Amino acid sequence: MRRVDLRKSKDLFKDLAQIIKEAKQSEVLVVLFEIGDFSAVEKSFSFVKDQGCSLLNSLKFNQVDWTIVIKKEEQ
Secondary structure, X not given: OEEEEOOOOOOHHHHHHHHHHXXXXXXXXXXXEEOOOOHHHHHHHHHHHHOOEEEEEEEEOOOOXXXXXXXXXXX
């Protein structure tokens, strides 16, 4: 399991795609990012699935941060 902090990311989904690409098969990632508006959270669900991962958990970390737990599936 690896924790990834993308709170300072300028392009969340580009950076997340790169992290997923570099992840090992079956690796679990705990990804922290700023939500701003809620659209990034909703988009992250479908984005993770499109990247060949399973969404294991999603929760609000504090007032401005969101956490998703994903697992890179074997391909």
